[in-house]
Amino acid sequence: EAGVAQSPRYKIIEKRQSVAFWCNPISGHATLYWYQQILGQGPKLLIQFQNNGVVDDSQLPKDRFSAERLKGVDSTLKIQPAKLEDSAVYLCASSLVTGTSADTQYFGPGTRLTVL
Amino acid sequence: AQSVSQHNHHVILSEAASLELGCNYSYGGTVNLFWYVQYPGQHLQLLLKYFSGDPLVKGIKGFEAEFIKSKFSFNLRKPSVQWSDTAEYFCAVKTYNTDKLIFGTGTRLQVFP
Secondary structure, X not given: OOOOEEEOOEEEEOOOOOEEEEEEOOOOOOEEEEEEEOOOOOOEEEEEEEOOXXXXXXXXXXXXXXXXXXXXXXXXXXXXXXXXXXXXXXXXXXXXXXXXXXXXXXXXXXXXXXXX | OOEEEOOOOEEEEXXXXXXXXXXXXXXXXXEEEEEEEEOOOOOOEXXXXXXXXXXXXXXXXXXXXXXXXXXXXXXXXXOOOOHXXXXXXXXXXXXXXXXXXXXXXXXXXXXXX
């Protein structure tokens, strides 16, 4: 079974530039998550989709971050404009169902973003 | 707000030593508990999880964790570590009625041969 795919793996940009990350979840997984992991910290949820609808985006900085999941499969996360404090690893995860305690989230390799 | 504390930030052990990593959470209701591991250069992988039933949970690679509700703890243990256990370990909590995982800050484990 193929895992969660993410691209690019690394990205370096200057502040005020824009950047986009792509995620392809495990086939058949209805729920998709984007996490931000700052160096020295655990992952923090940014946004959760169920199919193509947003379930939770309470911690997404909506003035600069946006995300979409067209057709309920792939997802993109965009930052515009980037700030220095956005330097982090952006993780995508997926799970089979939502609202089920027994479900497990499977993580992709992440995209390491450096903002100069 | 719910939070997860991992008090050991960096642990250094020799092979065959026993391991215990602490994890405490703050939430009074029903929780689901997880330990994830990230080996060098690899993605986060599930090590073990607790949902209900026996509070002693066994995971992959000889790891186990014990849920002690009265102490709000879910400590990870392994009786004899190997060099290949060198990794970062994250404890995570999910409240019963949500899908939101709340992670601790992680513990970096280094095992020397």
